[in-house]
Amino acid sequence: MSQSSKKNSDKHRRIIQAALKVFARNGFYNSKVSEIARAAKVADGTIYLYFQNKDDILISLFEEEMAAILQKVRLAMSDYDDPVEKLKQFALNHLRLVEEHKELAEIIQVEIRQSSKFMKEYKVIQFGEYLNLISDIVKEGQGKGVFRQDVKPGIFKRAFFGALDEMSRYWVLSPVKKYSIETAATEISSYFLDGVLLVRN
Amino acid sequence: MSQSSKKNSDKHRRIIQAALKVFARNGFYNSKVSEIARAAKVADGTIYLYFQNKDDILISLFEEEMAAILQKVRLAMSDYDDPVEKLKQFALNHLRLVEEHKELAEIIQVEIRQSSKFMKEYKVIQFGEYLNLISDIVKEGQGKGVFRQDVKPGIFKRAFFGALDEMSRYWVLSPVKKYSIETAATEISSYFLDGVLLVRN
Amino acid sequence: MSQSSKKNSDKHRRIIQAALKVFARNGFYNSKVSEIARAAKVADGTIYLYFQNKDDILISLFEEEMAAILQKVRLAMSDYDDPVEKLKQFALNHLRLVEEHKELAEIIQVEIRQSSKFMKEYKVIQFGEYLNLISDIVKEGQGKGVFRQDVKPGIFKRAFFGALDEMSRYWVLSPVKKYSIETAATEISSYFLDGVLLVRN
Amino acid sequence: MSQSSKKNSDKHRRIIQAALKVFARNGFYNSKVSEIARAAKVADGTIYLYFQNKDDILISLFEEEMAAILQKVRLAMSDYDDPVEKLKQFALNHLRLVEEHKELAEIIQVEIRQSSKFMKEYKVIQFGEYLNLISDIVKEGQGKGVFRQDVKPGIFKRAFFGALDEMSRYWVLSPVKKYSIETAATEISSYFLDGVLLVRN
DNA sequence: GATGAATGAGGGTTCATTCAT
DNA sequence: AATGAATGAACCCTCATTCAT
Secondary structure, eight states, rough: TTTTTTTHHHHHHHHHHHHHHHHHHOOOOOHHHHHHHHHSEEEEEEHHHSSSSSSHHHHHHHHHHHHHHHHHHHHHHTTTOOOOHHHHHHHHHHHHHHHHTTHHHHIIIIIIHHHHHTTTTTHHHHHHHHHHHHHHHHHHHTTOOOBBOOHHHHHHHHHHHHHHHHHHHHHHHSSSOOOHHHHHHHHHHHHHHHHHBSOOO | OOSSSSSHHHHHHHHHHHHHHHHHHSSSSSSOOOHHHHTTOOOOHHHHHOSSHHHHHHHHHHHHHHHHHHHHHHHTTOOOOOOHHHHHHHHHHHHHHHHHHHHHHHHHIIIIHHOOOHOOOOOHHHHHHHHHHHHHHHHHHHHTOOOOTOOOOHHHHHHHHHHHHHHHHHHHSSSSSSSSSEEEEOOOOHHHOOOOSSSOO | OOSSSGGSSHHHHHHHHHOOOOOHOOOSSSOHHHHHHHHSSHHHHHHHOOOOOHHHHHHHHHHHHHHHHHHHHHHHHHHHHHHHHHHHHHHHHHHHHHHHHHHHHHHHIIIIHHHHHOOTTOHHHHHHHHHHHHHHHHHHHHHHHOOTTTTOOHHHHHHHHHHHHHHHHHHSSSSSSSSSHHHHHHHHHHHHOOEEEEEEO | TTTTOOSHHHHHHHHHHHHHHHHHHHSSSOOOOHHHHHHSOOOOHHHHHHSSSHHHHHHHHHHHHHHHHHHHHHHHHHTOOOHHHHHHHHHHHHHHHHHHHHHHHHHIIIIHHHHHOOOTTTTHHHHHHHHHHHHHHHHHHHHHOOBBBTTTTTHHHHHHHHHHHHHHHHHHHHSSOSOOOOHHHHHHHHHHHOBBSSSOO
């Protein structure tokens, strides 16, 4: 309500952005709160006016950034009706987002997995929603009679995301890219849509 | 001749096994060396007779266990000639190994990714070889005219592994399994072999 | 303008003073940082806001205290013109300072010699200057035709200092004093000025 | 009595000699028992068959080496009757011994001072005897009417030893020698015998 | 709200010493 | 006597968090 609510402060944003850089560079456990403070140009103590503790910075970072991403992907895919096209677009979009938000991607790759296991109170809701974008496409495809009825959306969403994610990891962690984003997206989509067999079973 | 080399000592093994449990339970950074020592029933200092430091425990653990796994998978797949069957067996085997070596799988999921980024000196050789088992199958399939020639083995291996890996993560991290290993393996193999389209593009 | 620079904080001083007591009592290697912290009534971590590490406490202690001593001796000797008198005064002053700054003297006796050998980066500049106070007197005495021209100031300064220093060690280390400071100073000065021979060679 | 008494074992000697090197190089506190064991080509545990603990190695080293030195100096000075000559010879001998037994000298310079303060049970008897060689010369000189009667042997012995010792320290610690042993010995003897004044007070 | 000096619990690692062989 | 693997107490230093200003 008031203009001075915490979320409105640019300090909050600055800290998140600083944490993004610092965590991506050093990893969560090797990053010091004071380092984030320095990068955000605030005092160490100020961090604790906006976040409960170091864990909370990571979680907030993830949730807020993830919400923005989710928004973007939903928007990007609203242009398409065809589930086949939607799946292709999802792949392309996902890899582009990873490219655009490299630091966030790195953090998700290595830190969130840690956190989702060890930061007890924390539930990865946003991430589940992201995965459900995929299973929704599958269900829609099955409803429209385009996808095989025996495909299990709950398995497919993980398999498809996993394929894209492993590709991203490769990019995030290795300095040189051997394949373009478009190539990778097309390839992976084609595996899941057409399979790799010349003659189907 | 003698059995007295350090590696032959059961202490080395006991420490690795203890670390496996402790790291899986708490994560690398939340595990104390003294905790591993207690679990291995050795003194704190004894750890440092067998490992250079805490990092070295993790790396050794990974390399030694991974070498054993690699061996197993290679053996398991040597029974099959047909690349299609090989790919299916790889999927099944991988998921079974994850199930059998839950603790190792957990550690690989969350810790090794950290390490491969932050423990500079460390190169994940074993892991690369594991991935190449997949691309070798693809190349063989292409050579035998069973797989599409335009499939890029370098992308496929990551996509396929990623799909299985994300499925594993789900199992490793969540307490209940919705799908059996066999179901998941069959499903994922079928995506990559046949695609999910009723009618191919 | 402001009094808030680190050096101005009384913490710095308190830690140095505490270290003075603790090192003198236990020796450097047998002193714990936490012991110094307790004596200074600060938290352990506070030490590291003012000093880089344990070594740095010793070095800083020595340099700062030594600078003060150097100042005092220079001042004390500025009252005299006669090199003979200067030398006598130096001896008296030195022994008095040792008496006054017993703890510092003890530390210099036993710890600084260690350090000057093993703390590589460290150069004992202050100490060199202190020694040069003596050689300056000699040179002045030779200039004025009071001291023998063949006396080598570089040897004399060490011999004279060593004589005083060994006397100090005796005092510092032994609980009872057999000779007064004045007696010792007079004696030693007379050895170096007149020699001990009844009839000169 | 028996040939197998500890002192007869060459292990004892080897350990002392190894400790001499190791302590001189690293200082007592920075030397590891295992390092001495390695240098002596014995097992770590063997050390404890010959010495009670690490402190005991240092103390034994000092006492045994010192006893040998004392012997040597006494012998060297027995050739002279004249107290003046004796004093000169003492200075020369002392500096030569330092040169010959550089490692021992280094250890005495920096470690024994520590020890004599912090190793409670330990009394430096040998060292006292060494100092008394000097005061004996003084007393003899006074008896023979060569030295001033008012010289206090208890102060003189420390002053004379201190002068030589400081000179030694300079040599032991600095890489280059500016003065020869003979020059330094002659100089220092002359200070104490004749004084530095052109005209006596 | 903002600061940053101060706190102090915590943990990786070392190394003198022991003791089963 | 000799070994050297094993022990575990000890300690320096870090850094998340607090709180007086």
